[in-house]
Amino acid sequence: MANTPEKAGEKTKTKLRPVDQAAILLMSLGEQDAAEILKHMGPKEVQRIGAAMTQLNNVQQTDVQAVMGNFLEEVRTLTGLGVGADGYIRKMLVTALGEDKANGLIDRILLGGNTTGLDTLKWMDARSVADIIRNEHPQIQAIVIAYLDADQSAEILTYFPEKVRLDIMMRVASLDTVQPSALQELNDILEKQFSGNAASQTKAMGGYKVAAEIMNNLDGSIEADLMDSIKEVDEDMGNQIQDLMFVFENLKDVEDRGIQALLREVSSEVLIVALKGADDELKEKIFKNMSKRAAELLRDDLETKPPMRLADVEAAQKEILTTARRMADSGEIMLGGGGEAMV
Template sequence: MADEQADNGLASLNKVERAAILLMTLGEQDAAEILRHMGPKEVQRVGTAMAELASVNQTQVEAVVAQFLEEVGGQTGMGLGSDQYIRNMLTQALGNDKAGALIDRILLGGNTTGLDSLKWMEARQVADLIRHEHPQIQAIVVSYLDSDQSAEILSNFDEKVRLDIVMRVAALEAVQPAALQELNDILERQFSGKAGAQTTSMGGVKVAASIVNYVDSTMANELLEQIKEIDDDLGTQIQDLMFVFDNLVDVDDRGIQSLLREVSTDLLVVALKGADPQVQEKIFKNMSKRAAELLRDDLDAKGPVKVSEVETAQKEILTIARRLADAGEIVLGGGGEAML
């Protein structure tokens, strides 16, 4: 069986890539129906795999479909999630025209509330939508959305507004259901969908830290300094809750090994070019001797890399680490004295 998989090229594809190939062989309606029931992080992973698949031969496609049919044979159903966040991912993977039709099918079949509709918009669009709203409304919206999207939204505001929003997010603990419903209803008049968000607990120092963690490193450092000037204790709390690349040394060996299984060698090489030696050694010790030697050789052979490229690679790995942490597969230690 292993030889057969190697012959048909299946062994060279990981599970996410196989899922991406399978979806791309389906018609838009069927693919949309499947994606509609997947969680945002799952869809992002599959979409990224779609975008990164340079070429797939017919033999591989047939092998993926055959394996799928074999694995689901005899099953009567599959458990699926419900969260949605795929607009950016599908646009990157399929282009504006193809993604547009697929997204429309998903949205028409979904149960998207007013606030949830913002998850489908570009960060700049959301920023423009709330730009003239009261700062507290801006803070509620930023608290409600995923931290990576909120970080992009913040980058579209000037320095003073960013600081005010983050301070309000950190101080936010709960929102009255009636107030949240009113905000939802306002957005419902601009987007289609049904009201019904009941979440009242949001924001707080942890959410603020998570958002700052995703913004550009230079901007993050400036924000932390400004927050500390206003409230040193709050700034320290936010900084202590942030998880940066250097903090990987605090993750246990099993966690690092789980992380490495999800990270490509090319991405790891770029990320480690600007990493602290302790982080590099942490990675090396959790690889086989041969793999560690090859990675060291790749690092030595790699020429100069732009700081921006290193930061991007490190953020991608941190995103994977957070996903694994959310799934309970690894535990991330807190605290970081410096942003990369």
Template structure:
């Protein structure tokens, strides 16, 4: 298990008995349930959650009894306070999911849980390996490719693009940025191509996909050199589009704009090893931001580790920074912290 970066002592909540992160704790809990019960829980999760927890399970080696006990104790303490446990109300479940995920994201999940429907063709792609998705759409019309890429989660979409040619990536991203809504007939046609059907009743409303924000989120997850080359190509064809996408991108340097509480919460989820490598590519201002949100002793230890750490490849620094940004975006999506891109002003 990775050693956690020392959290700021000021404003730090009481630490749980287990020092494992949330994903590792979920993995241990499911492994403790047994195959049948664990499978039933996983059935109600999305592809990204299943992949993360499954990966954590695969890496579990020699889990100590004290960690298992701590996870189970924490779980029991949390569920003891839940008033919705065991509720058999479709309305309750529907309202809960819509509140948590929003109408668009929740609709397919609600259908699968309450109506017992199958996933749509587009939803099925979310469960596939990025290389396989790239193979599926490689020979499709560029507009179909753009709709698919817009529909995927940004990190998966970015990996799909990495398996396509440079020319194809440019064409797709230009179309993603230009997308706004898609008629239901077009989505139905796409599902026919994928030999699937939408779950539940067909909607007569247009579907919002793509746009500058979607393009920026996908760009955020691309490998450094691919991202830079693609951005240069977009600006060559449409400088205004490139600038608008760039303004919406959240990069590692933007962590300077995250408030102290947000930095402190982020540090609790990042391993020391990853943080050290990521900071090797950060300027003094960002490093000072990180140091100031640690206890004096933790900051001194981190400074020493940075000095002792030898040269690090740029690719390793970029990978570490993107890992931290992925955690930051996940926390932002959960409402735990607030991120501000270079094009956004905090009020």
């Protein structure tokens, strides 16, 4: 075995994202073993790792060795088959997927949670989910929207009329807990083979933070109109949701190291388009976290770039925000918005 500078019990440092490390590990295992592991993952985890797999190219041998070495180091912490396994599984999943994404999977594996009818919706495209809940009571619609991941929920909302979106979002923001009977009713709507027994305890769901996360994932024009409508009906609710939202201008509140890490993940072309709609303060924040030469080139590009359509600028800003939220989910950066830290 080749000598390595790392001591026993130490991890090999790598710049790879956690999801890329998971992708490399699975691809190294081979199709059959990787497929068996993926069977135990939820839709978002599968989608993220699958996307990472398709983007891998020219992976360095040193990176593969680092990933495998770190995995084997985790395995070494086991005290024996089945002994200390829960702690190992938790650490491995959090390392591979990030804490937020891993939690649901951990619950299913370690706590024996059953897949419910609601969970099947996570595997469906947004239009199909919208069609399924379109004729249901608005409170049922709100529970579905609050239950699903924010990006999927935001896309589902685009298939509803403006007034319906307003009603659903206000109900999501007002949600706190959901009674078992309500969850059972919702499961009964779905296919019988995916119905599960209602939980014995109420489930925390919805609230201002969930509403803010969904709003963050909406297209700019839809988000702005919906926020205005919410404030017209309940100004305090609208303000509280807005305070929790992380929008493009909030990037000026991110620490410099976080901006530098984000810039390494964003293409120059996307950044140029996005900054066409930014104020001077945010532009200066970006410039000061680049090399002098790179900042000068970016300034020149911004000055020579012709006027852009608002839709293109918003799309570029949304792409950068999506990257920022992904990095925050994996613990690579910390987003600060609305006066409090969001990770």
